[in-house]
Amino acid sequence: MDTTTVPVGLAKLKNFDLHHPIFEIDLADHNIEWETKFTPGDAFKLLHKWIKWSQRNLSKEAQIYINLRDFPFVMQKAPERVFELITFLASLPQEQRPVGLMYEEPTGEFLPEELGVWTAAVRNVMDANSWDGANLLVHVHKKWGFADHAVMECLSAGANGVWSSVCEEGAAVGHACSTVALMNLIRLGNKKVLKRYKCTALREAARKVTEITTGDMPPVKQIVYGERALDISFDFGGIAGGRVGKGEFDLAKFFGIKPPMRINSLSSPRMIRERLINLFGKSSQFTLSMAQKMIETMLRDLRTNRKEEYMSACGLALLFDRSGGRLTAKMRDVIDNTPLDNEYERDLIADVRKIWDTWDIKEKDGETNDDRLEFDSFYNGFMAPYFGCFRCEDTRLGLRALDMDHDGDVDWSEFLVYLKWAVREYEDIKDADELLAVVFRKGIMPAMRDHR
Numbered sequence: 001m002d003t004t005t006v007p008v009g010l011a012k013l014k015n016f017d018l019h020h021p022i023f024e025i026d027l028a029d030h031n032i033e034w035e036t037k038f039t040p041g042d043a044f045k046l047l048h049k050w051i052k053w054s055q056r057n058l059s060k061e062a063q064i065y066i067n068l069r070d071f072p073f074v075m076q077k078a079p080e081r082v083f084e085l086i087t088f089l090a091s092l093p094q095e096q097r098p099v100g101l102m103y104e105e106p107t108g109e110f111l112p113e114e115l116g117v118w119t120a121a122v123r124n125v126m127d128a129n130s131w132d133g134a135n136l137l138v139h140v141h142k143k144w145g146f147a148d149h150a151v152m153e154c155l156s157a158g159a160n161g162v163w164s165s166v167c168e169e170g171a172a173v174g175h176a177c178s179t180v181a182l183m184n185l186i187r188l189g190n191k192k193v194l195k196r197y198k199c200t201a202l203r204e205a206a207r208k209v210t211e212i213t214t215g216d217m218p219p220v221k222q223i224v225y226g227e228r229a230l231d232i233s234f235d236f237g238g239i240a241g242g243r244v245g246k247g248e249f250d251l252a253k254f255f256g257i258k259p260p261m262r263i264n265s266l267s268s269p270r271m272i273r274e275r276l277i278n279l280f281g282k283s284s285q286f287t288l289s290m291a292q293k294m295i296e297t298m299l300r301d302l303r304t305n306r307k308e309e310y311m312s313a314c315g316l317a318l319l320f321d322r323s324g325g326r327l328t329a330k331m332r333d334v335i336d337n338t339p340l341d342n343e344y345e346r347d348l349i350a351d352v353r354k355i356w357d358t359w360d361i362k363e364k365d366g367e368t369n370d371d372r373l374e375f376d377s378f379y380n381g382f383m384a385p386y387f388g389c390f391r392c393e394d395t396r397l398g399l400r401a402l403d404m405d406h407d408g409d410v411d412w413s414e415f416l417v418y419l420k421w422a423v424r425e426y427e428d429i430k431d432a433d434e435l436l437a438v439v440f441r442k443g444i445m446p447a448m449r450d451h452r
Contacts, residue, residue, distance in 0.1 A: 006053070007050065009021070010050065010053065010054065010057075010058075013054075013058055014057055014058060018058070019058045019059035019061070019062050019063070020058075020059075020062055020063040020064065020065075021050075021054050021058065021062065021064055021065075022064075022065045022066075022067050022102065023047060023050065023051070023064070023065070023066050023067065023098075024066075024067045024069045025043065025047065025066060025067070025068060025069065025085075026069050026070045026074075027040070027043075027068065027070065027074040027078065027081040027082060027085065028070045028073040028074035028076075028077050028078060028081075029070070034078070034081070040081045040084050040085070041084075044084070044085060044088045044089075047066070048088075048092070048096075051064055051092075051096060051098065052096065055095075055096065063099045064098040064099060065098055065099055065100055065101065065102045065135075065137070066085070066089065066098050066100075066101050066102065067101075067102040067103065067104065068082065068101060068102070068103040068104070069104060069106065070106070071103035071104060071105065071118070072105055072106075072107075072110045072114070072115070072118070075118040075121075079118075079121070082122065082125075083121075083122075083125045086101070086122065086125045086126055086129060086131065087125065087129050089101075089131070090126065090129035090130065090131035090134075091129070097131070097134070098134075099134070099135055100134040100135030100136055100137065101122070101126075101134065101135070101136050101137070102137045102138075102139065102163050103119075103122070103136075103137075103138060103139070104138070104139040104140065104141070105138075105139070105140045105141060105147075105150060106141055107141060107143060108140070108141045108142050108143025108144050108146065108147060108172070108173075109143060109144060110146075110150070111146065111150075112146055112149045112150040112152075112153035112154075113153065115138075115140070115150050115153060115154050115157075116153040116154060116156070116157040117157070119136070119138070119153075119154045119157040119158045119159050120157040120158050122136065122158065123136055123157070123158025123159070124158070135160055135161055136158060136159045136160055136161070137159065137160075137161045137162060137163040138150075138151060138154040138155070138159040138161075138162055138163070139162065139163045139164055139175060139176075140154075140175060140176045141170070141171065141172050141173075141174070141175045141176075142168065142172065142173045142174045142175055142176065143172060143173060147175065147176035148176050148180050148181070148184065148223075150176065151176045151181050152181070152184055155181070155185070162176070162178055162181050164176060164177050164178050164181075165177055165178070165209065166178050166179050166202065166205050166206045166209050167179065167206040167207075167209045167210040167213070167218065167225070168180075168210075168222070169209075169210055169213045169214060177206065178202075179202045179203070179205070179206040179224055179225055180223060180224050182197065182199055182202060183199075183202065183224050183251070183254075186199060186249070186254070187249035187251075199254075200254065200255060200256065202224075202225070203224065203225045203255045203257075204225075206218070206224070206225040207225050210225075224251070228262070229251070230251060230252040230255070230257055230259040230260070231259060231260055231261075231262040232259050232260070232261050232262060232271070233262040233264070233266075234266060234267075234268075235267070235268035235270060235271050258278070260275070260278070260311075261274055261275040261278070262311060263275055263310040263311050263316060263319075264298070264310065265295065265298040265299050265302055267295065269288045269289075269291035269292045269295065270288065270291070271291075272291035272294055272295065273286050273287065273288055273290075273291045275316060276291070276316065276320065279313050279316060279334060280313075280317070280328065280330045280331050280334055281330050283328055283330070285320075285325050285326065285328070290320070290323065290324065290325055293323040293324055294310075294319050294320060294323040294325075296323070297319060297322055297323040298310060298319065308425045309424075309425065312338075312424060313331075313334050313335050313338050314335055314338065314417070314420050314421040314424050314425075315421065315424065315425065317331045317334075317335060317417060317421070318417075318418070318421045318425075318443060318447070321401065321443075321447040322446045322447050326404075327401075327404045327414075327417065327447075328404060329404050329405050331404070331417065332404045332405075332411075332413050332414055332416075332417055333413070335416070335417045335420055335421075336413040336416055336417075338420065340420065340423070341424070345423040345424075348423055348429060348431070348432060348435050349416070349419050349420070349423065349435075351431070351432035351435075352419060352432050352435060352436065353412075355381055355382070355432070356373065356381065356412060356415070358381070359373055359377045359378070359380070359381040360372070360373055360377070362377070363377045371411060371412040371413070372409045372410070372411050372412070373409060373410050373412075374409055375399055375408065375409065375410065376390065378399075378402075378409075378410045378415075379395065382415075382436060382440075383395060383398060383440070385436075386437075386440040386441065386445070394448070397448040398440075398444055398445070398448045400448065401444050401447040401448040402414050402415060402418075402444065404417075418439045418443045418444060419435065419439060421439075421443060422435055422438040422439045422442070422443060423435065425438075425442075426438050426442075
């Protein structure tokens with residue numbers, strides 16, 4: 001075997017002035033005749049050669065690691081090779097020893113208990129050979145859902161660190177990341193990591209790195225740093241994001257974030273009232289009795305197979321409106337400032353806006369529009385297909401449902417509340433006509449019944 005040519009990886013490290021190599025080794029490679037042509041001792045001598053080369057050519061202070069890339073397989077088939085490698089490395093002069101070992105579970109198929117036993121065995125051999133201060137870092141790929149458990153098992157069995165990204169993005173379906181590992185250590189009482197790392201910044205760091213890596217934010221249900229990881233789903237502790245009891249670790253409080261209330265038919269009136277206040281500020285209308293009516297509306301939707309969400313500002317505001325509340329100017333302003341999700345939604349609303357502008361300019365005799373329509377213009381431009389006559393009681397109630405600031409006109413921002421709600425809730429809307437039909441039949445008409 002030619003051992004004189006410098007490996008490409010090492011040559012690149014030198015070229016780019018990088019000082020700290022990681023040597024990967026496969027001790028279970030079935031293509032190698034370990035007992036005859038290339039023994040473990042031969043592999044260790046070759047490894048030693050390149051360790052010394054790195055210290056001469058990269059840096060005398062090179063922080064060198066050896067990665068056991070096929071760790072679980074060699075521990076099953078030939079664990080003595082791992083122990084021989086450790087014994088060899090520990091026997092090197094202090095100045096030539098690597099900083100430590102890295103190992104990985106590359107398939108996500110092995111049980112945490114297996115990895116824990118193997119980790120303990122490796123650490124015991126390191127200690128028995130007086131490899132003092134050596135690091136043992138674990139890396140576990142995801143596949144079957146054991147990854148985070150496996151990392152914690154390895155850390156408790158003798159590993160003293162992880163090598164991974166701050167987020168889960170990686171080969172295959174990803175890996176157990178440092179953010180989740182550190183947060184588990186913290187919630188279990190480890191104080192050292194709090195001193196060593198700026199742990200309160202972990203969530204934001206993981207979100208940013210995910211976005212940089214993939215172009216998207218993390219999945220909403222990603223544990224610890226997903227958008228919904230801190231949600232409160234029920235109004236009791238100990239389950240599904242419920243309120244944290246005394247003495248329990250509060251993830252949201254740790255990150256300095258006020259957790260949002262996840263609104264659904266199982267939410268309590270207090271949760272709904274708090275969500276209303278958080279989104280729209282205080283109002284005399286935001287009472288527990290009103291919240292109870294909103295729950296009844298959600299249950300009615302459930303029974304009639306009406307599928308809508310109630311978490312967003314638009315969804316909650318229209319639920320409030322349909323349950324007997326009167327939309328406030330603050331609700332209008334919050335929803336007006338809520339960006340639309342995609343270009344298709346923006347185009348649909350832009351088409352409605354063209355109709356609006358036509359009537360706005362007409363009633364101003366060609367002057368610049370002012371984002372406000374008088375009632376007769378709004379009726380002729382939008383309401384006529386859905387209401388029998390201009391003077392009818394139902395038509396008057398429809399105006400009251402829209403006129404949030406009680407000035408007798410319809411502002412674009414008031415109408416926009418219903419438009420944004422409709423495009424969010426009904427994604428299969430095809431054009432402006434269908435959008436207006438949803439707005440009036442499913443939004444304004446149900447809401448106006450409560451303004452009688």
